[in-house]
Amino acid sequence: MEAMTEQALSKKNVLEFIREYFNTVVPFNILVGLHVTKMTPEVVEVHTAMRKELIGNTVQKILHGGVVSTLLDVASGLVAMAQSIEKLDDLTPENVEIHLKNVGTIDLRIDYLLPGRGEEFTAYAYVIRHGKKVVVSRMELENEKGDQLAVGTGTYIVG
Amino acid sequence: MEAMTEQALSKKNVLEFIREYFNTVVPFNILVGLHVTKMTPEVVEVHTAMRKELIGNTVQKILHGGVVSTLLDVASGLVAMAQSIEKLDDLTPENVEIHLKNVGTIDLRIDYLLPGRGEEFTAYAYVIRHGKKVVVSRMELENEKGDQLAVGTGTYIVG
Amino acid sequence: MEAMTEQALSKKNVLEFIREYFNTVVPFNILVGLHVTKMTPEVVEVHTAMRKELIGNTVQKILHGGVVSTLLDVASGLVAMAQSIEKLDDLTPENVEIHLKNVGTIDLRIDYLLPGRGEEFTAYAYVIRHGKKVVVSRMELENEKGDQLAVGTGTYIVG
Amino acid sequence: MEAMTEQALSKKNVLEFIREYFNTVVPFNILVGLHVTKMTPEVVEVHTAMRKELIGNTVQKILHGGVVSTLLDVASGLVAMAQSIEKLDDLTPENVEIHLKNVGTIDLRIDYLLPGRGEEFTAYAYVIRHGKKVVVSRMELENEKGDQLAVGTGTYIVG
Numbered sequence: 001m002e003a004m005t006e007q008a009l010s011k012k013n014v015l016e017f018i019r020e021y022f023n024t025v026v027p028f029n030i031l032v033g034l035h036v037t038k039m040t041p042e043v044v045e046v047h048t049a050m051r052k053e054l055i056g057n058t059v060q061k062i063l064h065g066g067v068v069s070t071l072l073d074v075a076s077g078l079v080a081m082a083q084s085i086e087k088l089d090d091l092t093p094e095n096v097e098i099h100l101k102n103v104g105t106i107d108l109r110i111d112y113l114l115p116g117r118g119e120e121f122t123a124y125a126y127v128i129r130h131g132k133k134v135v136v137s138r139m140e141l142e143n144e145k146g147d148q149l150a151v152g153t154g155t156y157i158v159g
Numbered sequence: 160m161e162a163m164t165e166q167a168l169s170k171k172n173v174l175e176f177i178r179e180y181f182n183t184v185v186p187f188n189i190l191v192g193l194h195v196t197k198m199t200p201e202v203v204e205v206h207t208a209m210r211k212e213l214i215g216n217t218v219q220k221i222l223h224g225g226v227v228s229t230l231l232d233v234a235s236g237l238v239a240m241a242q243s244i245e246k247l248d249d250l251t252p253e254n255v256e257i258h259l260k261n262v263g264t265i266d267l268r269i270d271y272l273l274p275g276r277g278e279e280f281t282a283y284a285y286v287i288r289h290g291k292k293v294v295v296s297r298m299e300l301e302n303e304k305g306d307q308l309a310v311g312t313g314t315y316i317v318g
Numbered sequence: 319m320e321a322m323t324e325q326a327l328s329k330k331n332v333l334e335f336i337r338e339y340f341n342t343v344v345p346f347n348i349l350v351g352l353h354v355t356k357m358t359p360e361v362v363e364v365h366t367a368m369r370k371e372l373i374g375n376t377v378q379k380i381l382h383g384g385v386v387s388t389l390l391d392v393a394s395g396l397v398a399m400a401q402s403i404e405k406l407d408d409l410t411p412e413n414v415e416i417h418l419k420n421v422g423t424i425d426l427r428i429d430y431l432l433p434g435r436g437e438e439f440t441a442y443a444y445v446i447r448h449g450k451k452v453v454v455s456r457m458e459l460e461n462e463k464g465d466q467l468a469v470g471t472g473t474y475i476v477g
Numbered sequence: 478m479e480a481m482t483e484q485a486l487s488k489k490n491v492l493e494f495i496r497e498y499f500n501t502v503v504p505f506n507i508l509v510g511l512h513v514t515k516m517t518p519e520v521v522e523v524h525t526a527m528r529k530e531l532i533g534n535t536v537q538k539i540l541h542g543g544v545v546s547t548l549l550d551v552a553s554g555l556v557a558m559a560q561s562i563e564k565l566d567d568l569t570p571e572n573v574e575i576h577l578k579n580v581g582t583i584d585l586r587i588d589y590l591l592p593g594r595g596e597e598f599t600a601y602a603y604v605i606r607h608g609k610k611v612v613v614s615r616m617e618l619e620n621e622k623g624d625q626l627a628v629g630t631g632t633y634i635v636g
């Protein structure tokens with residue numbers, strides 16, 4: 001592994017800070033019980049375990065569609081943020097804060113492929129359009145068996 | 160008002176039953192604190208009041224994107240169900256159950272127009288494609304001032 | 319009618335110039351035979367008459383899905399351009415050119431509601447998100463009887 | 478290679494017949510100059526060469542957005558048809574015809590990733606949801622250098 005520059009180290013710290021913030025401060029993330037388990041400019045992973053409160057269909061015991069969209073939305077928003085941080089030249093706290101405040105979801109499309117059955121759910125997001133103003137990401141949701149339950153696309157304003 | 164037929168009365172009862180079920184039994188709806196306040200084949204309304212747990216951005220105190228998508232998803236799924244019930248000729252409990260089990264979300268698109276600020280949020284859904292196999296609905300989310308915060312489109316398998 | 323300022327007159331001229339350019343210079347618009355019949359910052363209308371070359375289904379004589387998406391794409395792109403021009407403070411040719419070059423489609427969603435039957439087709443586009451960097455528009459396609467054949471949503475980078 | 482059953486042979490013939498029909502009979506496909514170069518239940522490929530008539534931006538000489546959506550729409554519609562044929566038990570001409578008539582586009586999302594520059598354009602479509610009533614496909618558009626210009630998702634009614 002090559003030595004990281006101070007800038008690269010700092011960027012890694014910023015991403016780690018955001019990850020912690022999303023896991024321990026954002027109220028709805030806590031309510032849902034989701035955990036951002038990985039956050040790099042290449043990929044973001046968001047995980048949740050099945051529990052009774054997340055059920056949308058009590059007969060078939062499947063995940064509520066709103067939980068699916070929440071997991072995909074969080075993962076794709078964070079990968080847009082990570083891209084935005086990655087492109088920053090000047091990593092002062094003020095500059096980071098301004099850039100994060102400017103990140104906003106424009107639109108989201110979710111394709112539900114299979115009923116949300118399983119014990120563990122992981123959303124993955126990666127960037128397919130790297131723009132200065134707009135980032136587009138692609139998302140996938142899998143259960144613990146690797147079944148692809150949903151895919152999606154998100155468009156974000158950045159910068 | 161013209162007299163309702165027995166069949167029409169029964170259909171109204173079925174919709175009322177589903178509405179109650181969504182409000183009092185579906186766990187994630189209870190966790191989010193949403194209420195289906197109207198359910199007809201023409202329009203479904205879903206309401207929630209702002210509370211701390213629904214926040215996605217703690218600095219600006221705005222609704223989490225996942226709450227927005229949950230409200231729109233529930234409203235549009237229910238209007239697809241109401242359409243499915245409306246077209247039923249035979250309203251036996253078995254037939255109703257089969258039809259409801261067959262309703263599934265295919266895809267969802269959400270356009271986020273304004274940050275989710277407000278005290279009261281209401282999602283409206285109405286049908287724009289009335290098919291035997293597929294129903295497409297259009298959704299809107301407003302706050303108590305009538306600001307349109309988000310719009311969306313949902314595609315559902317029915318029948 | 320109130321007197322127009324010089325700036326407003328110039329903006330109107332710029333829109334008229336773009337409209338003419340789309341109708342008489344853009345090769346694929348000529349191939350399809352579409353005409354931009356109205357272009358304001360509020361609404362854009364694009365029209366085409368049915369002819370044999372636009373058919374996608376020879377048995378049922380209905381419009382090709384690609385013609386539907388072309389009409390909606392042109393209408394929504396132009397309303398995004400009209401918005402971009404509307405917000406310009408400095409209407410020099412160079413500034414106009416830069417702004418127009420920066421307009422680009424990010425994504426498009428089309429919902430096909432009815433088979434494309436008819437003699438005359440008109441696409442309408444209006445803006446639902448007015449941003450400095452991103453504009454979102456809503457589109458509709460109607461035939462000469464007023465049947466709504468398709469609706470859509472487009473996201474554009476501007477500015 | 479294992480010997481094909483009569484049924485499998487016939488299915489291959491049906492797909493080949495549809496492919497020829499799309500290439501030589503459908504008027505708008507001929508106007509655009511597109512060619513379906515591969516059609517299997519797994520993947521469909523649609524190709525076009527750049528020519529003056531397909532340009533949308535005369536300064537930058539890039540493909541019109543409507544050509545992009547047409548190529549993706551044709552590819553995804555055909556892969557939905559191929560899936561529909563694949564599931565048929567009874568391959569009589571009447572049955573095939575009924576199934577093909579029932580295939581219809583529900584919705585389409587296109588993400589434009591790069592300006593449409595190039596000499597040769599190929600759209601690929603494959604199925605991500607294999608349903609009896611609804612098929613969802615994923616599409617990609619590449620130029621001759623392998624640059625990914627656009628991706629998309631299409632939802633189709635079948636069966």
